[in-house]
Amino acid sequence: MKKRLLLIPALMLGTLCVANETNFELSPMIGYNVAEGNIGIKDDDHFLGALELQYNSKKSKISPELSVLYSPNVDYDGHGDTSITRTLLNGVYSFDKIAKVTPFVKAGLGYEFVSSEVTNYNEDGVVVDAGAGVKIPFAPSWAFKAEAIYLAKVSSAHNSNADNNLITMVGLTYSFGAKTKKEVAEEKPVVETIEQEIIIVKDSDGDGIYDELDKCPNTPADSTVNINGCRINLDDDHDGVLNSKDACPNTPAGEAVNIDGCPVTVTLHINFANNSAKINDISNKELDKYADFLTTYKNYSAKIVGYTDSRASASYNKKLSQRRAQAVVKALIERGVNASQLKAVGMGEANPVANNATAKGRAQNRRIEAELTRD
Numbered sequence: 001m002k003k004r005l006l007l008i009p010a011l012m013l014g015t016l017c018v019a020n021e022t023n024f025e026l027s028p029m030i031g032y033n034v035a036e037g038n039i040g041i042k043d044d045d046h047f048l049g050a051l052e053l054q055y056n057s058k059k060s061k062i063s064p065e066l067s068v069l070y071s072p073n074v075d076y077d078g079h080g081d082t083s084i085t086r087t088l089l090n091g092v093y094s095f096d097k098i099a100k101v102t103p104f105v106k107a108g109l110g111y112e113f114v115s116s117e118v119t120n121y122n123e124d125g126v127v128v129d130a131g132a133g134v135k136i137p138f139a140p141s142w143a144f145k146a147e148a149i150y151l152a153k154v155s156s157a158h159n160s161n162a163d164n165n166l167i168t169m170v171g172l173t174y175s176f177g178a179k180t181k182k183e184v185a186e187e188k189p190v191v192e193t194i195e196q197e198i199i200i201v202k203d204s205d206g207d208g209i210y211d212e213l214d215k216c217p218n219t220p221a222d223s224t225v226n227i228n229g230c231r232i233n234l235d236d237d238h239d240g241v242l243n244s245k246d247a248c249p250n251t252p253a254g255e256a257v258n259i260d261g262c263p264v265t266v267t268l269h270i271n272f273a274n275n276s277a278k279i280n281d282i283s284n285k286e287l288d289k290y291a292d293f294l295t296t297y298k299n300y301s302a303k304i305v306g307y308t309d310s311r312a313s314a315s316y317n318k319k320l321s322q323r324r325a326q327a328v329v330k331a332l333i334e335r336g337v338n339a340s341q342l343k344a345v346g347m348g349e350a351n352p353v354a355n356n357a358t359a360k361g362r363a364q365n366r367r368i369e370a371e372l373t374r375d
Contacts, residue, residue, distance in 0.1 A: 023055070023056045023057070023175070023177040024053060024054065024055055024056070024175070024176055024177045025052075025053070025054040025055075025056065025173050025174070025175050025176075026051070026052070026053055026173070026174050026176070027050075027051070027052040027053075027054070027145050027171050027172065027173040027174070028049075028050075028051055028171050028172060029049065029050040029051070029052060029145065029147075029169040029170065029171030030047070030048070030049055030050070030169065030170065030171060031047070031048050031049075031050060031069075031167055031168055031169030031170070032045065032046075032047055032048070032167070032168055032169075033045060033046050033047070033048050033071060033165055033166070033167050034165065034166045034167075035163070035164075035165050036163050036164040036165065038121075038163070039118075039121050039122040039163050040076050040077050040118055040121040040122055041074055041075065041076060041077070041122070042075035042076060042077050043075075046071045046073070046074045046075075046084075047071065047073075048069050048070060048071040048084075048167070048169075049069075049070050049071075049072075050067060050068065050069045050070070050169055050171070051067070051068050052065055052066070052067040052068075053065065053066045053067075054066075054092055061093060061094070062091045062092065062093050063091070063092045063093075063094070064089065064090070064091060064092075065088075065089070065090045065091070065092045065106060065108070066087075066088070066089055067086075067087070067088040067089075067090065067110075068085070068086070068087055068088075069084075069085070069086040069088070069167070070083070070084070070085050070086075071083060071084040071085075076116075076118060076122075080116060081116070082114055082115050082116035082117075082122070083114075083115045083116075084112060084113070084114055084115075085112070085113045085115075086110055086111070086112045086113070086127060086151070087110045087111055088108055088109070088110035088127070088129055089108050089109065089110060090106040090107060090108030090129065090131075091106060091107060091108060092104055092105075092106040093105050093106070100136060100137060101134050101135070101136050102134065102135045102136075102143075103132070103133075103134050104132065104133055104134070104135065104147075105130075105131070105132045106129075106130070106131050106132070106133075106147075107128075107129065107130040107131075108128070108129060109126065109127065109128045109129070110126075110127050110129070111124070111125070111126055111127065112124060112125055112126075112127050112153050122163075123155045124155065125153045125154055125155030125163075126153070126154050126155075127151050127152060127153045127154075128151075128152050128154075129149050129150065129151040129152070130149070130150050131147050131148055131149035131150065131167075132147065132148060133145065133146050133147025133148065134146055134147075135173055141174055141175045141176065142172060142173070142174060142175075143172070143173040143175070144170075144172065144173075145170065145171050145172065145173045146168075146169070146170045146171075147168075147169055148166070148167070148168045148169075149166075149167040149168075149169070150164070150165070150166060150167075151164075151165040151166075151167060152164055152165070153165070204217060205217055205218055205219045205220075205221070205229075206221060207219045207223060207225045207229050208225070208229075209225060209227070209228070209229035213227075213228070213229065214228070214229035215228040215229055215230055216228065216229045216230035216231065217229065219231050233245075236249060237249055237250055237251045237252075237253070237261070238253060239251045239255065239257045239261050240257070240261075241257060241259070241260065241261030245259075245260065245261065246260065246261035247260035247261055247262050247297055247299075247300075248260065248261045248262035248263065248293075248297070249261065251263060258374060260374060262297070262300065262372065262374075263372060269283070269286055269367075270283040270286060270287075270328060270367065270368040271283075271363060271364070271366055271367050272324055272366045272367070272368075273366075274309075274311075274362075274366070275312075275320070277320065277323035277324045277326075277327045278327070279327055279328065279331055287328070287331050287332065287335060288335065290302070290332065290370065291332050291335035291336060291337050292335075294332065294337045294338075294341055294342075295335075295336045295337055295338075298338065298341065299374060299375050300341065300372055300373065300374055300375065301340075301341045301342070301343070301372075301373050301374075301375055302332075302341060302342055302343070302370045302371065302372055302373075303343045303345055303370070303371045303373065304325045304328045304329050304332075304342060304343065304344050304345065304368060304369075304370050305325060305345050305346075305347055305368065305369045305370070305371060306320075306321035306322060306323070306324035306325035306326075306328075306344070306345070306346045306347065306367075306368055307321050307324075307347050307348070307349070307350070307351065307352075307365055307366065307367050307368075307369070308320050308321050308324075308348055308349050308365065308366055309349060309352075309356050309361075309362035309363075309365045309366055310349045310352070310356040310362070310365075311356075311362070314348055314349060317348040317349045318346055318347075318348035319346065320346070320348075321346035321347055321348045321349075322344065322345075322346030323346070324346070324366075324368060325344035325345055325346050325368065326344045328344070328368050328370075329342045329343075329344045349365070352365045353365060353367070
């Protein structure tokens with residue numbers, strides 16, 4: 001009878017090995033068996049080793065598994081020792097992976113062989129089992145495996161009542177098996193032919209923007225452009241006003257300018273002798289420069305403001321400063337400036353720029369200033 005029962009799983013394994021689709025898992029395991037106390041085993045426990053062979057098919061979610069569990073040294077209470085061998089045939093159902101973990105459950109039946117039977121205590125018998133576990137891969141063909149199994153043996157002992165066992169096992173799973181030609185063909189990647197059209201792009205004005213995207217196709221060479229190929233306005237004199245809006249593109253660095261990029265105030269640096277409104281020859285260069293600006297930028301006007309030192313009366317100084325301002329206005333008109341752009345104002349001894357108590361300070365206060373305004 002024992003030999004016939006052993007042949008059943010062997011024949012089923014042989015059938016699996018000749019199947020067209022082969023994909024196997026071989027799992028060597030070690031474990032621990034806690035037995036029911038009525039079968040005479042010392043301390044009701046023993047260690048065991050196991051070897052499980054599972055066949056997986058794409059056509060079924062349930063995979064058959066053949067297991068052999070072997071306990072070599074099981075001590076009896078006062079009856080020596082024995083070995084226990086169990087052969088099990090289970091159906092294994094694997095759930096979808098959770099992260100990398102594959103949970104599974106299984107159930108089946110088999111037979112238990114006891115090398116040294118104890119009548120009415122521990123005898124050979126049919127077993128049924130059910131369990132659950134997980135597999136965690138750590139290499140292409142290897143996974144860690146852990147499972148717990150409830151096993152019940154029905155024998156002639158104990159009035160045919162089941163002897164209960166709880167088994168826990170851990171081990172490794174190695175996956176192997178040749179795939180059929182059909183499976184290889186199904187997994188072969190599909191190679192698609194992609195036809196590409198070669199497009200020749202041109203940048204006629206050499207600004208780095210292709211002609212198809214260039215909204216300013218004739219930008220001068222070496223221009224700085226934006227993404228549309230249009231020239232970016234620069235500020236060559238660094239006065240904060242872009243070239244395209246700068247009425248005075250060559251303003252000296254650090255000069256305060258208005259919204260047109262032109263100096264807010266221009267001082268002619270014209271000084272006069274004491275009690276005189278005559279312009280010295282040394283000031284001609286300043287007058288030429290200022291007249292050139294006003295004749296170039298006719299939308300600007302200049303207020304020529306005359307000053308004196310504090311000697312003499314205030315009324316006399318007022319008239320003297322007016323004559324000085326008018327002298328400068330006349331000199332500018334003679335240099336081509338339109339009279340409508342000029343205005344003369346005498347401020348007398350007001351707004352001194354130096355100390356009138358010294359000769360040097362008084363010389364500095366006898367001056368002309370020009371205030372530039374935009375019309």
